[in-house]
Amino acid sequence: MSTTTLVFIFSVLVSFALSSASVCTVVTLNRTILHGGKRLNGFQFYRMNIVPDVFQCARFCFFRRRCVSFNYNANQTFCEFNNARLDPPNANLSTAADFVYSNIEDWGEAIGFGPCSKRPCRICEACYPAESNYTCVQEEMTSCKDVKICTNTSSDGDYYIRPKMETSSRLRIYCHKMNTNYPKEYVTLLKENYSKYSPIYYRNCYTYDWTRGPPGVIYYWKIRLDITSFNVVTGDKTFTNVSCDPKLFGLSDPNAFKKTGKTCRPQLNYGTGADCMYLSCKPRRGKFHINLEGTGLIVAPSVKWKASGYAAKISTFYRSPTNQIITALCGGNCGSCYPIDVLTLQHKP
Structure with a gap:
């Protein structure tokens, strides 16, 4: 399939059996309506398998009023229905072999025949034609x-x-x-989740220096989820708050941070810990704590963490048997630990 826009000029003979008769309709399209090698990401609300051709994909989309565009994979014969259409910069039309993308409004009367031709069902129902009548079936909300x-x-x-x-x-x-x-x-996270950057001075293991780096703790109360891929958007800090309370780092002086005159602005992403200490300091003081208990989700077992930076190391790492709690101490001079590639979640078994 070419990655350029296709000029879709063809006649399609569509036959579908009814209980007492067979209806045949010939439609001719002569419009640039298919984007070959393209796929709209992030707005799929339903996927239908074993769809023989792009015309049938368009019909099934048309029978759902919230379907305004679709992605069709000709190689694997499945159809993805989208509740949005290409509208940059909010929609992403990516390069994807074997896919074609199309807006349903471009098809016009080409697929508007049969009992469902007037799209009689409600916005989140699917129309199923049967003889001269139709059935409306409520479908799930997926986003x-x-x-x-x-x-x-x-x-x-x-x-x-x-x-x-x-x-x-x-x-x-x-x-x-x-x-x-x-x-x-x-x-929404029901338990405490945080990422910590230790303020211990990099030249020894006990002196605190709040002027180096972005020390502090960032607490995550909600995490952004890419609903299509189930990947956590780890850099989203919409629902967070930060703290540089000295007690979080074992200091008894309640004004230890205030004396610096700095603003508490740790910048660590979700699932990340960091410190900047002398190489002989053990254990590392950077820390992250993930706890998904009560959310119905787990961290995918395939997700791994790595250390990065000068002499970076993960001192301790714990993953609960349920994959809902993951915590680690890590860092370097300076160094951090974070998920390899992406932090993917799954439904709890």
């Missing part, structure tokens, strides 16, 4: 954008959605910026 579309709400808050249609469990997701066209999904 905060779906919540906005299906419930006509603009209020931020917790909603139950089923992010992956093939799974049996729903998740409680916090929907943020629901008053925009592109709300975001967050997981």
